[in-house]
Amino acid sequence: STSQKNLPVKAKTTCSYCGVGCGIDISVNLKGNIEVEGTSDHPVNRGMLCSKGRSLNYVVQDQSDRLLYPQMRGAKNHPLQRVSWDAAIDRAAAVFKTFIEKHGPNSVGFYISGQCLTEEYYLVNKLTKGYIGTNNIDTNSRLCMSSAVVGYTKTLGEDAVPIAYEDIELADCFLIAGANPAWCHPILFRRIEQHKEKNPNTKIVVIDPRVTDSCALADLHLQLTPGTDEVLLHAIGRVLIESGNFDLKFIQSYTDGFEDYKEKVLKTSLEEAAVICDVPVDQIQLAAQYIGDAKGFLSLWTMGLNQSTQGVNNNLALINLNLITGHIGKPGSGPFSLTGQPNAMGGREVGGMASLLAAHRVQANEDHRKEVADFWGVETLPDKPGLTATQMFDALDSGEMKAVWIICTNPSVSMPNADLVDRALKKAKFVVVQDISSKSDTVKYADLVLPAAGWLEKEGTMTNSERRISYLPKVVDAPGEALSDNEILIRFARRMGYEGFNFHSIEEIYAEHCRLTKGTNIDISGLTYQRLKAAGTMQWPVPSADHPGTPRLFEDKKFYTPSGKAQILPGGNKNECDQLSEEYPLILTTGRVRDQWHTMTRTGKVNKLNKHIPKPFLEIHPEDAKVRGIEDGMPVLIQNDRGEVRVNATVTEKIKKGVVFLPMHWGKILQNSFGRANNITSKTFDPTSKQPGFKYSAVRVEKYKKP
Ligand code: SF4
Numbered sequence: 001s002t003s004q005k006n007l008p009v010k011a012k013t014t015c016s017y018c019g020v021g022c023g024i025d026i027s028v029n030l031k032g033n034i035e036v037e038g039t040s041d042h043p044v045n046r047g048m049l050c051s052k053g054r055s056l057n058y059v060v061q062d063q064s065d066r067l068l069y070p071q072m073r074g075a076k077n078h079p080l081q082r083v084s085w086d087a088a089i090d091r092a093a094a095v096f097k098t099f100i101e102k103h104g105p106n107s108v109g110f111y112i113s114g115q116c117l118t119e120e121y122y123l124v125n126k127l128t129k130g131y132i133g134t135n136n137i138d139t140n141s142r143l144c145m146s147s148a149v150v151g152y153t154k155t156l157g158e159d160a161v162p163i164a165y166e167d168i169e170l171a172d173c174f175l176i177a178g179a180n181p182a183w184c185h186p187i188l189f190r191r192i193e194q195h196k197e198k199n200p201n202t203k204i205v206v207i208d209p210r211v212t213d214s215c216a217l218a219d220l221h222l223q224l225t226p227g228t229d230e231v232l233l234h235a236i237g238r239v240l241i242e243s244g245n246f247d248l249k250f251i252q253s254y255t256d257g258f259e260d261y262k263e264k265v266l267k268t269s270l271e272e273a274a275v276i277c278d279v280p281v282d283q284i285q286l287a288a289q290y291i292g293d294a295k296g297f298l299s300l301w302t303m304g305l306n307q308s309t310q311g312v313n314n315n316l317a318l319i320n321l322n323l324i325t326g327h328i329g330k331p332g333s334g335p336f337s338l339t340g341q342p343n344a345m346g347g348r349e350v351g352g353m354a355s356l357l358a359a360h361r362v363q364a365n366e367d368h369r370k371e372v373a374d375f376w377g378v379e380t381l382p383d384k385p386g387l388t389a390t391q392m393f394d395a396l397d398s399g400e401m402k403a404v405w406i407i408c409t410n411p412s413v414s415m416p417n418a419d420l421v422d423r424a425l426k427k428a429k430f431v432v433v434q435d436i437s438s439k440s441d442t443v444k445y446a447d448l449v450l451p452a453a454g455w456l457e458k459e460g461t462m463t464n465s466e467r468r469i470s471y472l473p474k475v476v477d478a479p480g481e482a483l484s485d486n487e488i489l490i491r492f493a494r495r496m497g498y499e500g501f502n503f504h505s506i507e508e509i510y511a512e513h514c515r516l517t518k519g520t521n522i523d524i525s526g527l528t529y530q531r532l533k534a535a536g537t538m539q540w541p542v543p544s545a546d547h548p549g550t551p552r553l554f555e556d557k558k559f560y561t562p563s564g565k566a567q568i569l570p571g572g573n574k575n576e577c578d579q580l581s582e583e584y585p586l587i588l589t590t591g592r593v594r595d596q597w598h599t600m601t602r603t604g605k606v607n608k609l610n611k612h613i614p615k616p617f618l619e620i621h622p623e624d625a626k627v628r629g630i631e632d633g634m635p636v637l638i639q640n641d642r643g644e645v646r647v648n649a650t651v652t653e654k655i656k657k658g659v660v661f662l663p664m665h666w667g668k669i670l671q672n673s674f675g676r677a678n679n680i681t682s683k684t685f686d687p688t689s690k691q692p693g694f695k696y697s698a699v700r701v702e703k704y705k706k707p
Contacts, residue, residue, distance in 0.1 A: 012039055012536070014462055014470040015053040016115065016455040017597050019339025020044060020187050021464025022053055023536070026456065026475050034060055034456070034476070043537065044165060044464065050186035051595050055606045060456050060476065062605050065439045067451035068480025080449060085481065085491070092405075092448055093495040095430045099402045100132065106384065109136030109392050109401055112352065113408035114144060114341030117460030117472065119509040120485040121343070122350040123501070124407065125358070127489060129351075130376045131498040135363055135386025136401065138354045140409045141344040142389040143416075146689040147306040148337035149348060151315025155323065155567050157560030158521045159348055159360055163298065163334035164539065164551035165466050169195050170332030173203045173294030175287070177318060178229060178304015178695075182213035183594040185302075185338050185465075193217055203290040207232065208304060209589060210619070210661060211654040220286055223656055226587050227696045228277040230310055230571060233317035235273035236288045238265040240324060245292025250326030254557045257568040261320060264570035278656075296332020297325060302340060303591065307694040311686040313571035323568050329554030338465055345463035349522055349540075350513055354386030355690075359517040375516055376500055388690040389415065390683045397424035405432040407485060408452065412441035413599040413667030416692045418678035419643050434488060437601040441667040452485050453478035459506045460486070461532065467539045467550070469524070471532040518543075521560050577693050578682045584640050584698035586624065587659045590677045591695075596665040604665075616675040617650045619661040620701060625651045628702055635704040638662070640697065643679035646704050660701055664694070 009028040014021055023042025027035045034057040040047040070088035071080040083091075099107045110128050112121065121139075128137040149159045156162065168191045181189035196202045196217060206218040207229065215221045224232050240246050241262055251258045274281045291297055299322055305314035319335040327333035339345055351357040351372075358375075361368035369381040387395050393411065395401035397420060404425075415421045425431055425445035433446035436454040443449060457478040463469045478484070483491075486506055493501040503509050507529045518525040523543040531545075532538060538549040559566045580587065595612035597603045604610065618636055630636055632651040637644055638660065645662060655661050662677040682697045 009475055011473050011475045013456065013472045013475065014342070014464075015049070015056065016342050017052045018185055019341055019344060019465040020185050021342065021462065021468055021470065022049055022187050023470070024049065024053065024056070028476060044468065045187045048187050048190055051609060051612070052597055052603060055603070055609055056455065058606045059602045060454070063479045065437050065601070065605060066479050066482065067435060067438050067449060068482065069451060070481070071449040073447045076447070080446070085483070088448060088450060089491045089495050092432055092492055095403060096132070097496065099429070103402060105133040105382065106136055107402045108132065108134065108404070109387060110405045110407065111389065111392055111409065111411060112137065112139045114139060114141040114344035114347055115408050116347065116485060117343060117458070117462060118346035118350060118513065119460045119506050120407075120489065121347045121352040122358070122509060122513045123486055123489045125351055126376060126500065127493050127498070129357065129381050130373070130378045131493065131496070131500065133382050135354050135382055135384065136392065137352070137386060138389045138392060139347055139352050140389065140414060141341065141347055142353060142691060143307070143414065143694070144303070144340040145306060145337065145344050145348075146353065146691040147308070147311025147315050147686055150312045150689045151319055152337070154312070154569055155316060155319045156554070157562070160521065160553055160560070161337060161465060161467055162328055162553040163336045163466065165191065166551060167296070167298060167332050167334060168192055171294070171296035171298040172199065172201065172332065173205070173290050173297045175205045175207070175291065175297070175299040175321070176214055177207040177233070177299065177301040178306070178314070179300055179302040179338055180208065180212040180214045180591070181300065181338060182216070184592050186594070188338070189214065203294070205287045205290055209656045209659050213594075220283060220290065222279045222283055222287060224277040224279050225656065226589050226659055227308065227310065227577065229305055229308070229314045230317045231268065231273050232277045232279060232284070233314070233321060234265040234268065235270055235277070235284045236291065237261070237317070237320055237324060238268070238270065239285050239288035240292050240321070241265065243288065243292060245288065246324045247326030251324060251568070254559070255323055255566045255568050256563055257570070258324065261324070261568045261570045291321060291325060294327070297322065297327040298333060299335050300338055302338040304695060306691055308696065309575040309577040309684050309686050309693040311691045312688045316569045316571045320568050323566050328566070329552065329557055336465075342464070343462040345465065345467065346461065346469070349463060349517070354388050357381070358513070359520040360522055361520070372516070378500070390685060390690070390692055393421050393424040396428040399427070402428065403430035403432075404428055405434065406442060407434045410440040410442050410599040410601060410667065412445065413676060413678065414664070416678055416681040416683040416694055417642050418676055420683070434485065436482070439601050439604065439669050440599070441669050450488055451480060451482040452488065453482050457482070458484035458486070461510060463540070468537045469527065469532065469540060470537040471529060575687055577684055577696050578698040580698045584700050586699050586701055588638065588662060588680065588697040588699040589659060589695045590662050590664045590681060593663045593665065596663070598665065599667050600665045613663070616647045616663055616666045616677070618647050618701065619650050619652055619655040621655050621657040621659070622651050622653060623657050624660070624701070625649060630701070630703055636701055637704040638680060638699050638701050640680050640699045642682070644674065645677060645679050646674035660699065
């Protein structure tokens with residue numbers, strides 16, 4: 001129920017779905033009914049909202065699925081029973097203490113989410129790395145943005161998206177690679193659409209193995225074979241170099257590494273690249289021509305490039321196109337990774353991954369560890385690298401890790417090779433699930449369930465894809481006994497006997513985080529809740545109290561690398577990935593549909609969103625369908641050694657021949673065991689970013705015959 005004390009309420013907040021970060025006006029009337037509307041003067045969405053954002057009020061008001069009070073099992077396989085918060089926190093602290101004492105701090109870990117607010121991310125990282133003494137904390141951003149993090153860091157010296165959304169209206173060429181913003185970042189796509197309507201000469205190139213809705217706006221669609229992105233991007237680079245369509249002055253003044261890159265891209269002829277990627281030579285040449293002729297060139301990418309065992313190489317290859325053409329640090333230009341989750345950026349700012357420390361410091365760097373340890377007033381930070389997402393579930397499976405605390409994410413549906421994840425959660429000695437929804441498939445593996453407050457029910461900050469930080473107020477009360485994630489973590493830390501968690505408000509947590517960024521490239525020491533509330537939103541860095549924020553980075557062409565120059569890197573060798581075979585001849589790629597979000601624990605509650613695409617499906621090309629006797633709508637079986645999926649076929653020329661597509665949203669609760677795409681995805685990951693290759697799994701498809 002909404003707060004009865006403060007009605008009616010009007011407030012401004014930010015959408016809690018994708019990384020676009022649209023502003024939302026909230027009103028709660030005397031009856032407690034919530035209404036949402038796009039904030040008309042918000043710099044991101046200018047009053048617009050997509051179907052998901054527009055339905056957020058239903059999600060908050062429908063509390064039928066909410067976890068309302070802590071629950072605990074007396075022992076494995078015993079039923080969950082309601083307990084008090086004190087009993088729940090006592091149990092969590094007792095179990096964690098026992099494992100830490102008996103098996104060391106690396107026997108426990110936290111798996112968190114890009115949907116956590118920045119303060120929550122900060123607290124749980126401080127707790128894990130600073131006090132428990134392990135780097136075993138990773139986030140579902142590992143499945144989403146970690147290849148982009150490495151790509152930016154290697155080339156620009158910092159995990160920093162250099163553009164601002166206002167660059168959209170200043171660009172005259174867009175390269176959209178491995179992304180379907182029409183469905184997954186709809187408001188940004190609407191801005192691109194409006195820009196092209198006003199400026200029809202704007203060129204849009206889409207690289208995708210599927211004909212998505214984003215292709216409707218494209219002047220050119222390169223329908224490549226999955227896994228060949230780097231080859232295609234290098235081929236475009238080759239044409240730019242051979243046609244003299246590159247910026248030699250910029251390259252010589254502001255970059256290192258061009259000669260190595262040139263040597264690499266010239267090694268593969270255009271004809272060879274065309275065969276590897278299955279994209280005609282003239283299309284590669286035309287893409288290069290559009291980029292070469294542009295005054296403002298924005299490259300946009302997301303999961304298609306990142307979720308690959310080649311994820312880092314893909315990122316380098318794309319960023320190189322901006323660097324060799326000098327299209328960075330100027331209006332309408334830059335490499336722009338579209339963030340998936342609403343606060344994946346904020347999470348990275350506080351060092352929310354196993355490999356990071358606060359303010360983009362690096363866990364492997366001794367000086368960085370010392371800086372953070374000194375700031376927190378602890379002796380040292382652990383030097384052993386932490387387990388990343390897939391490694392953590394492997395470690396639970398093998399028994400190396402005993403306990404995991406999962407916050408705001410549903411790995412039973414979202415992780416690759418999900419059967420292994422289920423097995424690992426069953427085998428784990430102790431699983432804590434801290435969430436808002438009983439409809440998360442992961443809840444059933446929990447020994448301890450902690451009910452959390454959701455969007456509008458707690459206060460904090462988030463950072464969107466363009467480094468824009470916004471303040472989210474608490475507007476309504478959480479249902480039942482649910483507490484904010486910060487409150488839960490503070491109670492646990494205090495029960496563990498840790499000092500350093502004596503916060504009296506969320507604002508104090510944020511202020512501490514801001515102080516820890518001082519002097520770094522992402523300095524927001526000039527930011528306070530007061531400033532954020534007054535300004536609405538601000539883009540980092542904000543290094544002093546009178547600094548106005550920074551919409552576009554690198555306008556001075558000074559990069560954050562040791563040489564001060566951007567690094568044009570040729571990329572490494574091809575990494576191991578699933579192999580096609582006679583038995584498994586088709587490439588499975590997975591992705592999202594327009595009106596669902598992640599594992600549907602929120603969007604799945606909204607009837608009008610479910611109507612768009614009510615069930616999971618397999619897209620298959622007519623020729624691949626025909627040889628298998630498959631007709632449109634028929635049930636099909638998709639299999640490999642990891643498991644199987646049974647859904648109905650959508651026979652369509654929109655998918656490339658030899659490739660099939662499954663949406664990733666449905667889990668066992670909302671569908672059945674056979675609708676979960678991740679039953680069959682590969683957990684092979686990029687060796688540097690550790691991001692799994694969801695976009696390339698070898699499978700067999702056949703008609704499903706009832707046994
Ligand atoms: Fe929310 Fe993203 Fe839609 Fe904007 S585009 S309303 S942030 S889901």
